[in-house]
Amino acid sequence: MEEGTSKSLTHPEGTDRPGCGPDDEYRARQWDVREGCEVRQILDRVADKWSLLAIALLDCRELRFTELRREIDGISQRMLTVTLRQLERDGLVRRTVHAVVPPRVDYALTPLGATLHETIHALVGWTEEHQDEIAAARAAYDARARCPDGA
Amino acid sequence: MEEGTSKSLTHPEGTDRPGCGPDDEYRARQWDVREGCEVRQILDRVADKWSLLAIALLDCRELRFTELRREIDGISQRMLTVTLRQLERDGLVRRTVHAVVPPRVDYALTPLGATLHETIHALVGWTEEHQDEIAAARAAYDARARCPDGA
């Protein structure tokens, strides 16, 4: 691990990309693409299907464990617990335990989590917005696969 | 489970929101959360770690198979192929085969893929921007776990 960690994060701009346009201030090239690096780890976390749904659902409200479980269709108790713990550890979700006889635990986004929510909401919005196009693309692809001649 | 999860996995006809609180404005903007629905499927696809990286890396350039493989650190040939095929099928990536002796295949984002790229780029940007906060949150969480009395 001592080997790759000191590798330069910036990619050499020497290699020219034809068709890329003049904007050389390529921000996408600058992120650390090494496996196991911080960004990759976080991406894996926030891009997790359950994390995504939990954050999207929490929005700006507090929800109880069971409420989340009911709202995130298909999630198991275990995965909800695991997901929530990870999000809490990452400082994205705040966990509030109420010392009452029937245990009550509320989950809410932290300010940091709220900023992520905006991005995730955009992703969900994109998905809703383009689902028809994707469905069409899939149909076209499958049709093309059946007709190798490409008609 | 034979339990009362009577929500059908089929496409939701109409805008019925089972169990959705009518008095709550936040739930009103909720998307279709049913497992197996179109949005969930697409989300799982685009939120995939490899898809995410491929789209982020592709940006507006064409890249060859090997280039992508080299840039996406840690991906196996198999997963790159699989990922690229899925993205192509979803209409997010265009695959161009050049009929030359050493086979050459270029991958590029479609216009649809480009719109997704913007969202994904925002997600990556968020990750870069907040990685320190997350690292700090993790450290704090772990420290808290070690000191149970630190209520």
Add this chain to the structure above:
DNA sequence: CAGTATCCCCAGTGATACTG
């Protein structure tokens, strides 16, 4: 170079049972 085909493993996940 750019795949496809195969085998195979294990980590993530669900199911179940128990507890505070």
Add this chain to the structure above:
DNA sequence: CAGTATCACTGGGGATACTG
């Protein structure tokens, strides 16, 4: 209600070999 603990299993994904 909100977990924790345990077990069992599946399929995601890596490694390898082969092909056009």
